[in-house]
Amino acid sequence: MKQLPGSLRQELAREGVQDNSISAVCETDLDETERLVHGWVCLAGDTLWICRSLDTGHQTFFFSRKGEDRLAMKVARHQARDLEKVEEGEQTWQVDAVPVSHLGELSLRQQGRIGQLYLPGKDGRVLAFFTAGYMADMLQLVQAVKRQREPDHLPDERPGGMQEKRPDRKPGGTPGERPDRKPGGTPEKRPDRRPGGTPEQRFAQPDLSAGREPEGEEVPGRRPAGADNRHYMVRLLSYFRSQLPLVALSGLCYLLIAGLNIVWPYLNGTVLYDKVLAKDPAFLEALHLPQGGFAYALILVAVAMFVTELVQLFIRHVKAFAGARIVNRMSNEMKKDIFRKLEELSLNFFQNSQTGGLMVRVQQDADTVADFFSSDFPDVFIQGFTFITTAAVMLGLQWKLALVSLVAVPVVAWVSIKLKTRMHSLFGQRNRSNRRLTGLLNDTITGVRVVKAFGQEEQVKKSFDMRNQKVQKSEMDIVGYQNRFTALYTFAQRLVTLLVWAMGAWLVLEQNAMPYGLLITFASYVTQLNGPMEFLSRAFRRYEECMNSAGRMFEILDAVPQVKEPEKPVTLPQVRGHIELRNVEFGYIPNVPVFQDLSLDVPAGTTLGIVGRSGAGKSTLVNLISRLYDVWSGEILIDGVDIRQLSTAQLHGQVAMVSQETYIFMGTVAENIAYAKPDASMKEIIRAAKLASAHDFICKLPQGYDTVIGSSGASLSGGERQRLSIARAILADPCVLILDEATASVDTQTEQEIQQSLAWLSRNRTTLSIAHRLSTLRDADRLIVIEHGRIVEEGTHRELLDKKGTFYQLKELQTKALAMKGLE
Amino acid sequence: MAPGMGGSPPGRRRPGDFVPQRNEEPAGELDLEKLEQQSRDMMELHMLNRDNAEFRENSGGFLDLSYNGRVYEDVQVVRMFPFSRPDEYLSVRESGDQAAEIGVIENLPRDFDGPGEEAVRHQLALRYFLPAIRKIYNVRQEMGCVYFDVETDYGRCQFAFRSNSNAVTRISESRVMIQDLDNNCFEIPDIRKLTAGEQKKLDVYLT
Ligand SMILES: Nc1ncnc2c1ncn2[C@@H]1O[C@H](COP(=O)(O)OP(=O)(O)O)[C@@H](O)[C@H]1O
Numbered sequence A: 001m002k003q004l005p006g007s008l009r010q011e012l013a014r015e016g017v018q019d020n021s022i023s024a025v026c027e028t029d030l031d032e033t034e035r036l037v038h039g040w041v042c043l044a045g046d047t048l049w050i051c052r053s054l055d056t057g058h059q060t061f062f063f064s065r066k067g068e069d070r071l072a073m074k075v076a077r078h079q080a081r082d083l084e085k086v087e088e089g090e091q092t093w094q095v096d097a098v099p100v101s102h103l104g105e106l107s108l109r110q111q112g113r114i115g116q117l118y119l120p121g122k123d124g125r126v127l128a129f130f131t132a133g134y135m136a137d138m139l140q141l142v143q144a145v146k147r148q149r150e151p152d153h154l155p156d157e158r159p160g161g162m163q164e165k166r167p168d169r170k171p172g173g174t175p176g177e178r179p180d181r182k183p184g185g186t187p188e189k190r191p192d193r194r195p196g197g198t199p200e201q202r203f204a205q206p207d208l209s210a211g212r213e214p215e216g217e218e219v220p221g222r223r224p225a226g227a228d229n230r231h232y233m234v235r236l237l238s239y240f241r242s243q244l245p246l247v248a249l250s251g252l253c254y255l256l257i258a259g260l261n262i263v264w265p266y267l268n269g270t271v272l273y274d275k276v277l278a279k280d281p282a283f284l285e286a287l288h289l290p291q292g293g294f295a296y297a298l299i300l301v302a303v304a305m306f307v308t309e310l311v312q313l314f315i316r317h318v319k320a321f322a323g324a325r326i327v328n329r330m331s332n333e334m335k336k337d338i339f340r341k342l343e344e345l346s347l348n349f350f351q352n353s354q355t356g357g358l359m360v361r362v363q364q365d366a367d368t369v370a371d372f373f374s375s376d377f378p379d380v381f382i383q384g385f386t387f388i389t390t391a392a393v394m395l396g397l398q399w400k401l402a403l404v405s406l407v408a409v410p411v412v413a414w415v416s417i418k419l420k421t422r423m424h425s426l427f428g429q430r431n432r433s434n435r436r437l438t439g440l441l442n443d444t445i446t447g448v449r450v451v452k453a454f455g456q457e458e459q460v461k462k463s464f465d466m467r468n469q470k471v472q473k474s475e476m477d478i479v480g481y482q483n484r485f486t487a488l489y490t491f492a493q494r495l496v497t498l499l500v501w502a503m504g505a506w507l508v509l510e511q512n513a514m515p516y517g518l519l520i521t522f523a524s525y526v527t528q529l530n531g532p533m534e535f536l537s538r539a540f541r542r543y544e545e546c547m548n549s550a551g552r553m554f555e556i557l558d559a560v561p562q563v564k565e566p567e568k569p570v571t572l573p574q575v576r577g578h579i580e581l582r583n584v585e586f587g588y589i590p591n592v593p594v595f596q597d598l599s600l601d602v603p604a605g606t607t608l609g610i611v612g613r614s615g616a617g618k619s620t621l622v623n624l625i626s627r628l629y630d631v632w633s634g635e636i637l638i639d640g641v642d643i644r645q646l647s648t649a650q651l652h653g654q655v656a657m658v659s660q661e662t663y664i665f666m667g668t669v670a671e672n673i674a675y676a677k678p679d680a681s682m683k684e685i686i687r688a689a690k691l692a693s694a695h696d697f698i699c700k701l702p703q704g705y706d707t708v709i710g711s712s713g714a715s716l717s718g719g720e721r722q723r724l725s726i727a728r729a730i731l732a733d734p735c736v737l738i739l740d741e742a743t744a745s746v747d748t749q750t751e752q753e754i755q756q757s758l759a760w761l762s763r764n765r766t767t768l769s770i771a772h773r774l775s776t777l778r779d780a781d782r783l784i785v786i787e788h789g790r791i792v793e794e795g796t797h798r799e800l801l802d803k804k805g806t807f808y809q810l811k812e813l814q815t816k817a818l819a820m821k822g823l824e
Numbered sequence B: 001m002a003p004g005m006g007g008s009p010p011g012r013r014r015p016g017d018f019v020p021q022r023n024e025e026p027a028g029e030l031d032l033e034k035l036e037q038q039s040r041d042m043m044e045l046h047m048l049n050r051d052n053a054e055f056r057e058n059s060g061g062f063l064d065l066s067y068n069g070r071v072y073e074d075v076q077v078v079r080m081f082p083f084s085r086p087d088e089y090l091s092v093r094e095s096g097d098q099a100a101e102i103g104v105i106e107n108l109p110r111d112f113d114g115p116g117e118e119a120v121r122h123q124l125a126l127r128y129f130l131p132a133i134r135k136i137y138n139v140r141q142e143m144g145c146v147y148f149d150v151e152t153d154y155g156r157c158q159f160a161f162r163s164n165s166n167a168v169t170r171i172s173e174s175r176v177m178i179q180d181l182d183n184n185c186f187e188i189p190d191i192r193k194l195t196a197g198e199q200k201k202l203d204v205y206l207t
């Protein structure tokens, strides 16, 4: 149970409510005018306390509570902890007591996104308002009140008791938290939500956010970049761990290069001019050369310079090799990880993301990150090292001139840091607009037929233009920003060079404070400082770019598969196919359940026909049974075992679905049919195809069963694809067969044939059949009619017709419609 | 086995073909049995072999089949797996548009011999005309089409396919199949036998 804030506890204590008498609480966040007001409803003994904060300053209001986003959730929890501390003792409360005996039929209802706890009837009233996220908590509270009113209910009959049997539920899970909501309710992180979640999506409730105080500022989009980026960095670096020797090698190369960078200007400035050309005798002595042997010295210096260059060349080569090796491996590792993850992720992830760019994105992001690590990341060290050593050497040689050379550094650094924040948001913007453009492109290309059929080309073109302009604009913003910086940087660089020469010349001529060769050395050093400076100017941009990509990658890597393989999967020795649904609650969108309390029993080997208008939830029901999604609460059992405990392999092997959507994989026709049974013999494959009425059309293909189909192969018609997927199901020989409008896209003639095969197939096999043509369900052992996520009618075909209810109406409608078309 | 098979009236599409039933109340044991029978027929592959079937090339160069006491004239022989199993799983079909399947030859050299096998092979050779490319003279790409100029075992020829199609497919490590715009097929039995230059020309289109 959630903790009441201290100040409220004190307030309630003043009213004579003991802490330990509170048996259920639920938070609320709205008042009757739909303003955000913090409140609580508590059941203590036989009194229901409606509490409302009189202090509107501290709102612990987060969209995340409504299942917005997993990351937001983390942030929110983090903040909630902090805020609760603030709340202590600072809020004043208004509390109203309502005796449970007065509560009559305490009810809940939901209007749009707002829930109400109310008393129906003529003197009814609304006791509390809240956003829909609290619906579940409130439901628990209402049940607690009911139990309080009717004490004959056994305490362990509460719905919570049932859920505790669930494997993934932590023992002692608090009813208030409803952890079981999250897997289904919170769609796993959607990649397009963050950092690029569109503002409209995030602020789906603009009127509610209006009253929000900036305390909750850290919504994901505006979260400070630093913390996360550091976290990403650490994780990215972990990819290097496996290749430490190579990393060490390339590190060594960097150090050597930086060292040589220092030596070279010294050789070609001070040594060449001031020692050799200026004929410094001490220099000869140091080299143990005979007096006056400056020609030798010159040769020696030239050789030294040449060797330095050669060594540097060699080291660069080694470095490039090591770098390429590292990066290649790293990017491969990352891609591998991501694809593995994608496989594991459930359908929901793909449905929730604008899949348009997903694959491309994965590739590009991995490359961007690897690229950063190949060129920019090591540069931090090499440039840093070069900068520090160069600066130190310069200061040692001639500190006055050194100071002049370094004068621009703080300016560039300052501007870069300034730039970083702005860049972060600019990049975010560009990515968002890019993603929306790709999304649109993808939708348009995959739906090109629909676009054309409805004459929407203009419309699509317009929205493409719009999005394209946005991309352009954000791109221009970035470029403009960069250009301004580059201009500034170039200016600073030129200015410094000029200053150094001017000051150097003055020092050489007027002061005689330094030799001419030193000035040459200095000039080289200044040029060398340009490297680090230039790096500084682009480092932050590249860093942001990389972190943006890394963020998206980790988003995928961190996404929790919604449908998880159980830790200790149960494998049934023999599946009979008895299906049972118990109090199933499920929906696609948080707080919008499709089913609220659905129970169903299908004995093994029988055929159940599922009837309902479109959108009633028929497909949803069968998707749940094949565990494409997990239920929010309740359970689905096959032969008495919760499907969440069954091994996924067995479940998918034993439950085969033929649906409107056919999945064709890249491969030959034969491979596609044998998908569920790769070791099937050719004979078996042909038999299955024959039974599915697919054999004839396959033989007509020029390459027969060897024809390559799938994304880039030959295309099949909808009916042909459907027949292939039926053949696939036939070959799989499952215990549970699900037919979701299996014959929706074939012509009447073929449908008759397929119906025949399906009828044969479903004998002695548990079959759930959704048919768009109701007459095909005549032979089902039992029919259920679903409406608004509820079973409204149940019985055999004849019984339902005699009942003259919904089924009868639907059937009448269809018969008439078909009669008009001259069918049936 | 379908005894009714051979006696099927020519109009029927295939043994066990499902005749749409219009009666409202089908249920009952009898019907179930019938359904089962029909399905079994549908499922059954009628295997042809030298004991129950005889192929003969007639004077017009067509292939005749006598099977289960019935003579089918001008039958077609279709490879189900033209690439992976050219001599196995041959579907023998009636002539005409419907081309209902009469039966299946599971393995030609095993199940047939002598003139019968020869006749079938001849039929296949005609149907699966597959020139093998020996030499590639020239490849040029223009306006989205790729033009090949090649020497085949049937002589020199030119053909074209769309550059963005999957016209060139690798059947095995070394065997390549090319399908041109007119659905003609060409085969390169072993690309390793081509010269390096020829392989390079081909490489661009190989997936
Ligand atoms: N992936 C999804 N995301 C969100 N809502 C969905 C999704 N799939 C289905 N729905 C909604 O769930 C309800 C039931 O859909 P469905 O089970 O497909 O209906 P039926 O198969 O009976 O036509 C509909 O209101 C539909 O809009």
Ligand SMILES: [Mg+2]
Pocket: A615, A618, A619, A620, A740
């Ligand atoms: Mg549906």
